Amino acid sequence: MIQIRRLSSTDSRFDEALGRLLAFEDEQDAAVDAAAAEILADIKKRGDEALLGYTRRFDHLDAGSMAELELPHDRMQSALQSLPADQRSALTEAAARVRAYHEKQLMQSWSYVEPDGTLLGQQITPLDRVGLYVPGGKASYPSSVLMNAIPAKVAGVGELIMVTPTPRGETSDLVLAAAAICNVDRIFTIGGAQAIGALAYGTHTVPQVDKIVGPGNAYVAAAKRRVFGVVGIDMLAGPSEILVICDGKTNPDWIAMDLFSQAEHDELAQAILLSPDPVFIDAVAASIARQLEAMSRKRVIHTSLEGRGALIQVRDLDEACAIANRIAPEHLELSVEQPENWMTKIRHAGAIFLGRYTSEALGDYCAGPNHVLPTSGTARFSSPLGVYDFQKRSSIIQVSAEASARLGRIASTLAHGEGLQAHAMSAEYRFQNSAAAIPDGSGSSISEPIALPPRL
Incomplete structure (x- = not known):
């Protein structure tokens, strides 16, 4: 029989219990x-x-x-x-x-x-x-x-x-x-x-x-x-995670299987349910016990759910969103009515799955967004893998002769303040005779800025 931990946000030591649940020391052997x-x-x-x-x-x-x-x-x-x-x-x-x-x-x-x-x-x-x-x-x-x-x-x-x-x-x-x-x-x-x-x-x-x-x-x-x-x-990823917020109106078998979908990855994976409905939480717990026996990776799922999983009763959905932001999960399912209204309360999550029909598994394979996501709370400051991880940005600066006088004086003042004489003189050389055209080495003068194409 599986024993998945049950927590309640109204318990006086809930914060401490949640901290222990989330603790994961990725100690490199x-x-x-x-x-x-x-x-x-x-x-x-x-x-x-x-x-x-x-x-x-x-x-x-x-x-x-x-x-x-x-x-x-x-x-x-x-x-x-x-x-x-x-x-x-x-x-x-x-x-x-x-x-x-x-x-x-x-x-x-x-x-x-x-x-x-x-x-x-x-x-x-x-x-x-x-x-x-x-x-x-x-x-x-x-x-x-x-x-x-x-x-x-x-x-x-x-x-x-x-x-x-x-x-x-x-x-x-x-x-x-x-x-x-x-x-x-x-x-x-x-x-x-x-x-x-x-x-x-x-x-x-x-x-x-x-x-x-x-x-x-x-x-x-x-x-x-x-x-x-x-x-x-790309990133240093930890074990897979799923956090489900449910109002108690989704089929409990669906939610149990959603928890399984990440628990089957790894014994250290984490699957958590937040719901204000204690009867629904009981139904999910019963579904977990009933469906587990038919799973091909039941040993892994069992170990994951008993070791790092939890069914948590919260006061309301507002509190559930606040707890979700503390957890900053890799995958977050909002299995609630009008999920778009609750999405605005979520600040930290790798991917957000809206509505009762949006299983996390669709994101893993074919929805479209990337399934390489931040784990272990790093969604507080990290983002999913994307095109931007394979592109670089280079800053472009071209200063006109007129601007070299104004910007050069600013740079010179700040450089002298930092005690960097060469920086200051490098700027000063270019505005000491700013009225003259500045040769570009080809006998002409630089007068028109270069034009960048939309994408290089």
Whole structure:
């Protein structure tokens, strides 16, 4: 029998109990971190030779050269064509929805000209090359390919390198088909911390990337932590989370299954229900007990719900929203009447699912928004993965001769105040003879500001 904790916001020690429920110490195991550090150092030093050795050791795949660990493009296409029609159709439609949503996130270059001729603006450029880590072998996560690769491609990333382990040569046609749909440029059948090192430092065969995205095991996470700064990373994600706010009028079986949908990810996943209706909470608890036995991952769900799950009675929906903001969950379902009215009270959540028919699972696969979301309360200051994570902003400044006198004096005063003489003189040189035209090195004078295109 499952024993999921019950809490009430009216209890005098509720805040303390909620704090204990939310506490999650993501202590990096010293042995895992040390192993990742050793592997990274070896990849940096020996490159392909080390990569082949670790692939042989951990994936039991004995390749004579790195050429054997790169999949040809036709292998992706054959995987796509070999899928059953329903799977191929589902992947294609999901990809189209994800792409349509992310196309609306594209940032554009812009500029404006001040009355004195000074031009200020912002130039948007995509990253040159991105690495995508995808769990492999018997694991099959094509949705991870869609959610990471599509925004990168929409952003205009020049080259997308995918790495995925293939222990004993096991590959997932679903994953490879997703890569084909997303136009992934190259795939290497490598994994673990060694794959992260290859992407971060580059080897003779694996090109160095600018950013690494995608989920992985503890060794992958430890390696991503260590290479951050050499390359960018998407985020340091914790266990999956779902918080459901319900007014008590949704089918309790639906809510129980929504809680299961995240609990089945991981024994450390967190599933919480907030409701002002004690009778409804009892009904959800009964549904959990009844439906659990039929679940293929019932052991994982049981451990997750007993260890980190909770059914919480609140005074009203206003209090539920306040508690939700304290939790700042990865996924938040507002299973209530007129959810759009309550959405405005939510300040911190990775993704908000409105209404009784909007299950979190739709967001994982095909609704359109990204399923790579901030966890462990980081939604207080972080956002979902998106196109903007694969674009960079460069500030554009062009000062006219007229403006150099006004701005130069401001800069000179502030620079002298900071004791930075060269800064001050650099500005002063340009306004000491500001009445004269300033040559641009070609015999002409700079008089017209440059014009930035809408998007570069």
